[in-house]
Amino acid sequence: MGELVALMEQDDIGTRAQHVLESVFGYPAFRGQQEDIVRQVALGGDALVLMPTGGGKSLCYQIPALLRDGVGVVVSPLIALMQDQVDALAELGVRAAFLNSSQSFDEMVQTERRLRRGELDLVYVAPERLMTSRCLELLESTKIALFAIDEAHCVSQWGHDFRPEYIRLSVLHERFPDVPRIALTATADQLTRQEIIERLQLQDAAQFVSSFDRPNxxxxxxxxxxxxxxxxxxxxxxxxxxxxxxxxxxxxxxxxxxxxxxxxxxxxxxxxxxxxxxxxxxxxxxxxxxxxxxxxxxxxxxxxxxxxxxxxxxxxxxxxxxxxxxxxxxxxxxxxxxxxxxxxxxxxxxxxxxxxxxxxxxxxxxxxxxxxxxxxxxxxxxxxxxxxxxxxxxxxxxxxxxxxxxxxxQPPVSFDATVPVQKLLSTIYRVEQRFGAMHVLDVLRGVESDKVKQWEHEKLTVFGIGADRGDAEWRAILRQAIALGLVAVDHDGFNALRLTEAARPVLRGEQKIRLREYQKPVSQRKKAVKPKGYVESDLSAEEQTVFDKLRWWRVETARKHNVPAYVIFHDATMREIAKAKPSSLDDLRHVSGVGEKKLETYGAEIIALMAELA
Structure with a gap:
């Protein structure tokens, strides 16, 4: 019996999630793992979501927040963008607000009151604000639907976007044990992924790892x-x-x-x-x-x-x-x-x-x-x-x-670079590993610079042994030798090149080296070929006219609403409108990206615009 009830609940959640997707966001179907993630969190489970940029991560917490009782709390380090995120949700008819340091005291108090009264569907909170006793006490007196931890890779001390305050977010699990949590990121190698799990106490969370491929x-x-x-x-x-x-x-x-x-x-x-x-x-x-x-x-x-x-x-x-x-x-x-x-x-x-x-x-x-x-x-x-x-x-x-x-x-050409690399390594050794790249390459190529003469390096046996290659070619070889770990650069103010242990077998002839052949940079003047399998929507001349008119309308509308143009409609939605040429609100309702709120707000204007162009 319990299993049957659980299945019925899942079916009900799936139906409700699909309705929200269509009526609020205007999309006909979920993409990839979105539906499974929404179901997991909406039913009260935790989730770790790795999904590439543009994959639709925000829907994975926005829809469960709308399905569950209470407010969805989104922890985000992106203070400068919270206003735009809230404005975009408002355009969809979603009640959203934010709490961060950019607000005045009165604005903060007003948002807190709306939270207590249950008047918000989503609230974005900066991690620094979340960790204050005032905010935690506020949340404890509020019905919470879920916690979404966006940009979760910020918890990793090994990562490129480390935020110290993210480490303290384990407090959410400790103080709100019954509230589902969803951690999301577009970037995490295995080390970072494990650190997210441990620091946020997500050991029991379902993991959803999408392909990192961005084929476009x-x-x-x-x-x-x-x-x-x-x-x-x-x-x-x-x-x-x-x-x-x-x-x-x-x-x-x-x-x-x-x-x-x-x-x-x-x-x-x-x-x-x-x-x-x-x-x-x-x-x-x-x-x-x-x-x-x-x-x-x-x-x-x-x-x-x-x-x-x-x-x-x-x-x-x-x-x-x-x-x-x-x-x-x-x-x-x-x-x-x-x-x-x-x-x-x-x-x-x-x-x-x-x-x-x-x-x-x-x-x-x-x-x-x-x-x-x-x-x-x-x-x-x-x-x-x-x-x-x-x-x-x-x-x-x-x-x-x-x-x-x-x-x-344009496949690069590789070549057996063992001998040129040996020449390079020998030159670094003969100048006693005390000089930077420019001097080493001058000696290698046989350039009698003032510095070469000063140190009498024109008398070395390696002087000029690389005269058959130009400076740019040798720089490419040196760069690859450093990348391979054969050569290191001392950071003593002189950037002296020195040999590493890995250079020994190469110098002894015990290890072969293959490198990319140097290609002289060419001026890019031709328009690049479009990527395979990805073409922009081909619009007829008539459709292009409609699309251009829609873009002009969007710019003016965005200016009136004081929001970015894409918050009104994405280009993809406007291309569909240009192709469909809707003559009624019902026609427009079937265009992807047009939800009920946007239909109500902009539908009449768009239909009127279509009539003008007919």
Missing amino acids: IRYQIVEKANARKQLLDFIESEHSGDAGIVYCLSRKKVEEVAEFLNSHGINSLPYHAGMDTAKRSANQSRFLREDAIVMVATIAFGMGIDKPDVRFVAHLDLPKSIEGYYQETGRAGRDGAPANAWMAYGLQDVVQQRRMIEESEADDSFKRVQSAKLDAMLGLCETLSCRRVRLLEYFGQSATACGNCDTCL
Whole structure:
């Protein structure tokens, strides 16, 4: 009998969840594991959800919160984005609010009263606020439907987005043992996943791990020559008029690159932690609300960004880890349409990241983990095989060659580099492992610089033994030798190159080395081929006219409501409207992305617009 009742409850939950999906969010069907996750949490179970950006994680806690009694409490570190998230829910008819440090005291008190009176479906809370005794006592006096811990990888001390306050979130299990918890992240290797489970006490939680593959994203890593010019060529040839994000390591570089792009007619804005808070917030708001803006930023920007039509993410500096790279590139193409992840990568990137690890104040175990993560990132950059396969392998998932990354589309040529590497290692040894890359390569190539003459290194037997290759070729070989761990860089202020233990068998001829053959960077002037299997919705000339009119209407409507344009409708929904040309509210109701609240709010305007264009 008990089993029958349980089955009936599950069937009822499934029916109700489907109704909420259609009537509130306007979608005809769940995707992937969404339905199973919603059922697990709505029935009171805990869940750990690993789902790529754009996979629909938010529905996995929003729908259970609407199905269960009480308010869904969403723990999120994204204070700057909470207002947009609440506005988007309000457009759907969901009663939502937030509690964080950006509010005045009166605003906070008003939200707290709404919570006590049961007038909210969802409340977003910053972890710092959640941990206060005032907030915990408030929640204990409130009926809680569930706790959703977003960006759960922030709990990991080994990770790229560690937030100390996340470690204390185990208090939720201790003080609210009967309230289901769902932890969600788009990025977690096995080490991070285990840490999430232990620190949040989710040992008994059901785990839902979706494929990390983002097939609409094309991965491309190029040899760094003149990085800013290469970036400009990439944007002009493949993404003119598109929204994008460019990541740089330093604040100064962010400012310089934004200024450079603006000087070449690309509408760009800077974003970094050193900017005036009001200016930084204004730039983020413009990026979210306007079209065709390129945001040049440090990695402080982007976590949780919901803008669906970011068409490219570019890196001008090497990320510290594959998790960081995956998280950042994942901000492109959230709408499922073709997008690019582009990076310029060179020798200095390797040296700089190694130095940052060595000079950090962390303990040895942390440095070892960070070095291993960097090695994996370098392996992705230097791979001779499919980048997507390498990326997914890192997260413990298998794949076949994708046909949609640079190494698949233009396979790199490998060569037996044993002799050139031996020449390089011998030169480093003969100059007594006391000099940096420029001097070592001058000796190797036989360049009689002032420094070479000063140290009389033109008299060495290795002087000129690499004259058959150019400077750029040797830099590529040196970079790969460092990536392979054959050469290390001393961070003593001189960046002296030295040999590692791994260099011994190579010098003795006991180990063969294969490397990527150097390819001279070429200017990107041709429009790239669209990714295989992913084409943008082909609109006829008439449909394109309707779509353009809808976009104009959306911009004006978003401005009146003071929300980002995509909060009104996504491009995908408007394309469907342009194709369907609905003549009645009932016709419009069947378009994906049009829920009851949006139908009520905007339906008449859209039908009137359709009539004008008929």
